[in-house]
Amino acid sequence: MQILQYLINGISIGSVYAIIALGYTMVYGIAKMLNFAHGDIIMVGAYISFCVTSYLGLPAWVSVVAAVAVCTVLGIVIEGLAYKPLRGTPSLAVLITAIGVSYFLQNAAQLIWSSSPKNFTSVVTMKPISLAGGKIVVTGEVLLTVAACILVMVGLTLFTSKTRTGKAMRAVSEDRDAAQLMGINVNQTISTTFAIGSALAAVAGVLLCSTVPTLQPTTGSMPGIRAFTAAVFGGIGSIPGAMLGGILLGIIETFSKAYLSTQFSDAIVFSVLIVILLVKPAGLLGKQIQEKV
Amino acid sequence: MKKILNNKTTRTNLLTYLVVIVAFAVMQAMNSAGMLGSSMKGFLVPICVYISLAVSLNLLVGICGELSLGHAGFMGIGAFSGVIIAALLKDVVANDFLRLLLAMVCGGVFAGVVGFLIGVPVLRLRGDYLAIVTLAFGEIMKNIIGNLYAGTDSEGFHMAISTSKMKLAAGGKYIVSGPLGATGIQKLATFTMGFLLVLFTLFIVQNLINSKEGRAIRAVRDNRIAAESVGINVTAFRMKAFVVSAFLAGMAGALFGLNYSSVTASKFNFNTSINILVFVVLGGMGNILGSVISATVLYVLPEAMRGLQDYRMILYAIVLILVMLFTWSPKVKEFMSVIADKVSGVFKKKEAGTNE
Incomplete structure (x- = not known):
């Protein structure tokens, strides 16, 4: 029975990683950049939600909408100011700029909200469900997280396969120059990708802080790195891959904490990543692209 | 002599040495004249450490073309093995300088060996995937070092990776105690040693860059397939660069560890790796003198802005973004060249006017 409980917890935290990883993987697939500031957008989203519920006293769903709106705008602004001017330059230049943006967001948050941790009140009011005579407890947060994760996954898959913008995104990620020749507005497509990624980050931020209630300016960085690992794990650039990677990473993390070692859970998670990459160098669902001579 | 100076790479190399030696002489003179504040004195060794780290990472990122996000991991291995070795040799080697040197060499060797062991599987990967694996490696190292216990008692030296397995006899002394890190370190590091390390x-x-190996490594960076097809053993050369880089980072780490009375594993995290990478990229990839200068300036900059308190890191972030935009953006470059043309045009017109 205990094992089922761990599995549920693992899927729950894995779903949060999966939502963050989706943002990473979309941006990587389309703009070919490692956006290290993504984790800090999560933190901003959580702070916005915190402010709306705690200071303005508005209901939880309003706070989620506000967080999504602010983060979407933030994502577009960051992309336009910091990343767009560097389009076509070596990826390392963009990477360093992303790190600069990440520092900026963390320190701006520290100035605005101070570095002392805030106690985030969960957006879920549902009572936990007890199964199998109280041996397994499913909290409202778990249900909401998993539901949000499935919804996002289905939504994104439909979006990229059915809509014009989604198809444009796939075309840009496949071959940017060819897409431009076909009349696709590449810059606008990349902006849209950042907007979607940042909106997802806001959702992930609220869900993450509902599960782990301490909120401080560095809240986003570790889940950010984890989710990034998850995206690579599943094959970076692939939407189902990010989903699979996130959930597997969450399960591995919970199980290694429960059965192997609490202190070494980080080492175990990252070792699994290394092993996977050695066996399948492009990740679980990634495409292996043969280099042309 | 003249012939040597005519060679451009030799000239650049000599210039780099000259800059470092002059800087050392100036700092040393200012120090003995009592012109340095206590905070500036505290910067001297870390600056040397970060210069060495930046130069060694530049070998990997700039020359070899491999993005590494785990350089702080090697630094951490060097720091902790150096601290342990220095503590163990306390009664054996009386001379502080010699003990520091031994600790640094051991730190370097440990980091180099780990670099080799990791390199065997990891160097099969390329590009962003290699970057991610080095990131993962850095986190693993931080995690393991953060749970390392080491100490001595009457029975000798003990080491373990959990509290329960670590049992010291009465009167035993901990050198490294898990998440608390290494405490009670004897501060052996000196500015002179830092200078020698640089x-x-x-x-x-x-020398590596300008040797046969170095040319092969650069060939691999510029076109791996072409390099392979002319018979260069790509993996072997990448491995050499990786191990040398790890070795140097380990030495720098040992010096860093022995510069403070206590060191924790959390110091050698992802952010430290990233900071070193920022030094390399802002100094210019493949440009060694650039790494030296940018490591110095960027280390001192946030410290010098301490007066601005909370605003200093945000200013640092803005400076970082702006520098990247100004040095890389094609539009800004175009704008600058237009301005440069106009300025030179004004001067040319003036010249033409005076001629008439």
Whole structure:
């Protein structure tokens, strides 16, 4: 029975990683950049939600909408100011700029909200469900997280396969120059990708802080790195891959904490990543692209 | 002599040594004249450490073309093995300088060996995937070092990776105690040793770059397939660069560890790796003198802005973004060249006017 409980917890935290990883993987697939500031957008989203519920006293769903709106705008602004001017330059230049943006967001948050941790009140009011005579407890947060994760996954898959913008995104990620020749507005497509990624980050931020209630300016960085690992794990650039990677990473993390070692859970998670990459160098669902001579 | 100076790479290399030596002499003179504040004195060794780290990472990122996000991991291995070795040799080697040197060499060797062991599987990967694996490696190292216990008692030296397995006899002394890190370190590091480390790093890296190996490594960076097809053993050369880089980072780490009375594993995290990478990229990839200068400036900059308190890191972030935009953006470059043309045009017109 205990094992089922761990599995549920693992899927729950894995779903949060999966939502963050989706943002990473979309941006990587389309703009070919490692956006290290993504984790800090999560933190901003959580702070916005915190402010709306705690200071303005508005209901939880309003706070989620506000967080999504602010983060979407933030994502577009960051992309336009910091990343767009560097389009076509070596990826390392963009990477360093992303790190600069990440520092900026963390320190701006520290100035605005101070570095002392805030106690985030969960957006879920549902009572936990007890199964199998109280041996397994499913909290409202778990249900909401998993539901949000499935919804996002289905939504994104439909979006990229059915809509014009989604198809444009796939075309840009496949071959940017060819897409431009076909009349696709590449810059606008990349902006849209950042907007979607940042909106997802806001959702992930609220869900993450509902599960782990301490909120401080560095809240986003570790889940950010984890989710990034998850995206690579599943094959970076692939939407189902990010989903699979996130959930597997969450399960591995919970199980290694429960059965192997609490202190070494980080080492175990990252070792699994290394092993996977050695066996399948492009990740679980990634495409292996043969280099042309 | 003249012939040597005519060679451009030799000239650049000599210039790098000259800059470092002059800087050392100036700082040393100012120090003995009592012109340095206590905070500036505290910066001297870390600056040397970060210069060595930046130069060694530049070998990997700039020359070899491999993005590494785990350089702090090697630094951490060097720091902790150096601290342990220095503590163990306390009664054996009386001379502080010699003990520091031994600790640094051991730190370097440990980091180099780990670099080799990791390199065997990892160097099969390329590009962003290699970057991610080095990131993962850095986190693993931080995690393991953060749970390392080491100490001595009457029965000798003990080491374990959990509290329960670590049993010291009465009167035993901990050198490293898990998440609390290494405490009670004897501060052996000196600015002179830092200077020597920088010179040694420069010597190794610059000679490596301009040797047969270095040319092969650059060939691999510029076109791997072409390099492979002319018979260069790509993996072997990448491995050499990786191990040398790890070795130098380990030495720098040992010096860093022995500069403070206590060191924790959390110091050697992802952010430290990233900071070193920022030094390399802002200094110019593949440009050794650039790494030296940018490591110095960027280390001192946030510290010098301490007066601005909370605003200093945000300013640092803005400076970082702006520098990247100004040095890389094609539009800004175009704008600057237009301005440069106009300025030179004004001067040309003036010249033409005076001629008439």
